[in-house]
Amino acid sequence: MATLRDVARLAGVSIGTASSALNQGRKVKDITRRKVLEAASVLNYRPNGVARDLKTQRTDTIVVFLHDLAGPFYSELIRGIQSVADERGYATIISRGGVGRQIAWTRFVVEGRVDGAIVLDPTVPDEVIRSTACSTLPIVLLDRTLATPYCLHVAADHEDGAYQITKHLLLSGLRRIAFVSGPIDSHDSSLRFRGYHKALSEFGINIDETLVFRGDFTERSGLLAARAILSHENLPEGIFAANDEMALGVLSGCEASGIKVPDQVAVVGFDDIAIASYVRPALTTVRQPMYELGGVAARSLFRAIDGEQDVSSQVLPTTLVVRDSSKRPSVNDTPMAQSV
Amino acid sequence: MATLRDVARLAGVSIGTASSALNQGRKVKDITRRKVLEAASVLNYRPNGVARDLKTQRTDTIVVFLHDLAGPFYSELIRGIQSVADERGYATIISRGGVGRQIAWTRFVVEGRVDGAIVLDPTVPDEVIRSTACSTLPIVLLDRTLATPYCLHVAADHEDGAYQITKHLLLSGLRRIAFVSGPIDSHDSSLRFRGYHKALSEFGINIDETLVFRGDFTERSGLLAARAILSHENLPEGIFAANDEMALGVLSGCEASGIKVPDQVAVVGFDDIAIASYVRPALTTVRQPMYELGGVAARSLFRAIDGEQDVSSQVLPTTLVVRDSSKRPSVNDTPMAQSV
């Protein structure tokens, strides 16, 4: 592989001149530039990025850590991030969770092969983040908070989303509403539960412990929860699953038991995954503004990279998406947003 | 940020010794190593990966270029790739298409910040790949062929998959089968058409040009194709859409026109996306072994990185997935009961 030195030699100039001819560094006579460019082309010269990064102490690259790529909204998130990274001429690299996450974390974040990181992966331990975030490596946390320097937070308003969707059920006249939670250590799930709780309180309803079930965000756990719920002596009127996957499981469970949704029981979820609008009945849910979240996260990160000190945490609003799974036969509902 | 020199000084050893104490380079007396480790810990030392990459001329990183992340099987592909990259201690970075693709391509591939690349993105021009693939940067192409050195190919057997699914319809007694293609320049779509053609030929049926429609792999184009097809003077008995998204559009089109699937017309797709099993009727389709494809691609890439010369192209078998959308009434099926 040809190096800058080879190009310079062939062009009959110094290495410094070759460098500034190739980049827009200092002024170079037009003839000289042409010579250098031609030599570079002849030798099929490609600058060595690693050497440049070492010299300039910048990589112009950010990394995004995702737990999994399967979710449909991750794509939106990435698009949002990229839209602002592209503008700045930064490359965006995506790293998926799993076994290799530690390798990637070490390589990119700890060993400084990127200028900043955005993390949406609950399995990255707090302490790991705390011990790596620093002035040369700011980190933006999505859907999680962690009070430590050089660490910013961006999140959708899960609590409000849960509040809205619960209220939607309450306004439809439902009162006995079951809740299927995510894993016990899920921050999102707690916030959603809080919103659920808040809406009930406003209607003077206390949490009925027998109507709260624990899932783990998988479809299967939703199915199991549905079985438990449907075996309850008196059926709830609504079921709020803390995410759509579980809501799909609940739907299957109801179908298997011959319970009609929404006539006998309304079912709602959270996230608005793609399948939500395809399943029958189409699922009422809450949509997070993933594209915007990505954009805001990236902008915050760049501000931190630029050395701005106090970039505050940000919370973005969610949207209620009303579909068939919560449409009561008798009630006129008030659709806020609409489905595909 | 502390450097190796700082650590060495604090530990009272030479920089070379510090280096070999931190890595598993050469033998270091246990006491010395302990001193170095402690100094590193005190200074919160982190090795500079960029400097190391420059020195060692390796990055231990591969990049995967994907057109989009939204597709559900991309996640599987990545998992397959990672499973083998992880084993080798390589980091896997994912790069999405779009505006930033050029930035990423230049930065990672051209400027040598990775050791190899896997490309599943039809929008990367052939010439770009041809001009960058070299001994220091082998490239594995997924679902595409390009005869050029240091460039390998891995693909699912699209033709055979299409052949199988068409034959499945033929064996169900259908004869007039429409085909909805992808974009004209899609290699995948051509191969699928070829399989369709081959199956028909075997049954002594010639291609009926009036039954071939062009789509662009989007759901919307499937819907449009369905409209065109259903306006045909005599309805076909089956519709083979070259991918599932379009098949979903066809399904919508049939529903909108009051055409019953599969009773009046069978509809099949290709890819087995997640929604395929949720839609009603559930979609008959062809599944690509994405996880395996990823694994095979990564293994081939590593072989090339290791300097092996002739790594041959590989083709992996697909699987027919029969669901309701192709079940003819005569085949004794109860359209009343449904299950996931």
Place this chain on the structure above:
DNA sequence: CTGTTAGCGCATTCAC
């Protein structure tokens, strides 16, 4: 076992 030294390839400062 450990210290010294020479680059990896490039951008950049200082002379001219």
Place this chain on the structure above:
DNA sequence: GTGAATGCGCTAACAG
């Protein structure tokens, strides 16, 4: 405008 020289931080080869 251009050339020569310096060093980014590290690994590895060479000497002790």
